[in-house]
Amino acid sequence: xxxxxxHLPTLSVQEGDNSIxxxxxxxxxxxxxxxxxxxxxxxxxxxIDIRSNMDKRQGQRVTVLLNKTVKHLSLQIAATQxxxxxxxxxxxxxxxxxxxxxxxxxxxVKP
Amino acid sequence: NAGVTQTPKFRVLKTGQSMTxxxxxxxxxxxxxxxRQDPGMGLRLIHYSVGEGTTAKGExxxxxxxxxxxxxxxxxxxxxxxxxxxxxxxxxxxLQFGSYxxxxxxxxxxxVT
Numbered sequence: 001x002x003x004x005x006x007h008l009p010t011l012s013v014q015e016g017d018n019s020i021x022x023x024x025x026x027x028x029x030x031x032x033x034x035x036x037x038x039x040x041x042x043x044x045x046x047x048i049d050i051r052s053n054m055d056k057r058q059g060q061r062v063t064v065l066l067n068k069t070v071k072h073l074s075l076q077i078a079a080t081q082x083x084x085x086x087x088x089x090x091x092x093x094x095x096x097x098x099x100x101x102x103x104x105x106x107x108x109v110k111p
Numbered sequence: 112n113a114g115v116t117q118t119p120k121f122r123v124l125k126t127g128q129s130m131t132x133x134x135x136x137x138x139x140x141x142x143x144x145x146x147r148q149d150p151g152m153g154l155r156l157i158h159y160s161v162g163e164g165t166t167a168k169g170e171x172x173x174x175x176x177x178x179x180x181x182x183x184x185x186x187x188x189x190x191x192x193x194x195x196x197x198x199x200x201x202x203x204x205x206l207q208f209g210s211y212x213x214x215x216x217x218x219x220x221x222x223v224t
Contacts, residue, residue: 008151034212043115043201043215044154089153101153 008087011087019077019078021105023090028071030092035075038087040102047075047088077107085109113137115216117202123222124192132187132219142205143185144169144213145177145200154201158160158204160185 013019025033031052036044050057050064050073057064063076073090089104115136124130134143141162146154146169156169160179174196176188185204189196199220203213 026199041218043203043217045215049212091153099156101155103151103153 001077008104010106010108011108013080015080015082015109015111017080019075019080019084019107019109021077021088023073023075023102023105023109024039024101025071025073025090025092025102027092027094028068030094033064033066033073034091034093034095035062035073036089036091036101037084039088040086044089080107080109081109082109115182115202115204115214117216117219118201119219120217121220123224124189125224126193128192129188129190130192130221131189132200132202132221134185134187134204134216135183136185136202136204137183138204138206138214138215139182140204140206140214141182143179144203145175145185145187146201146203147171147196148218149198149202157187157200161202189221192221194223197221197223 033045034049037047038044047057048064050066054080055066061078065074085108087104087106089102091099091101093099118133144159145157148154155171157175158169160166160178165184166177179185199218201218202216205213
């Protein structure tokens with residue numbers, strides 16, 4: 001894969017505000033999308049997923065939106081908390097079990 | 112239930128040395144994966160396994176070998192380490208084909224000098 005650079009995009013929000021993290025995916029044939037959260041020094045952790053036949057899915061404090069027309073995915077976090085500070089990245093799945101991960105966005109929550 | 116564990120957590124190798132990273136899962140998952148994560152880049156799949164005794168190449172398999180002799184263990188080997196293999200390595204497992212929710216281990220930070 002080609003390097004997307006050494007520095008991740010960053011998002012800084014105030015505690016209690018809503019956060020929106022964006023992801024552009026590359027394969028129009030991708031049929032499944034996943035958001036992961038990765039805290040410093042830890043492995044990625046599944047947050048929420050969505051299939052390509054849906055355009056919205058809600059979880060606990062999180063919502064994922066899918067726009068297949070422009071190949072865009074977003075993760076919305078309601079009432080962001082300090083514990084939400086982490087790197088968030090999306091993954092697209094195609095060909096049943098091929099996955100591509102984005103580089104991620106670093107979310108910082110200011111108290 | 113420990114989930115996915117990896118050993119070692121840290122390792123420093125000299126160029127040309129070999130080593131094996133061990134991944135173990137206690138969730139009875141069929142699928143296991145090895146990824147590498149480099150600064151500013153997404154996870155890249157090295158090799159994966161769809162069941163005991165089977166392995167397959169991922170996106171970046173060169174310089175690595177794997178074995179899945181037992182369902183719960185997935186080993187990643189570096190036969191002759193190179194500085195380009197300096198990275199953080201993550202193992203993951205998932206329940207079955209079509210179950211894309213993967214459980215990740217805590218990672219192994221490898222430095223090759």
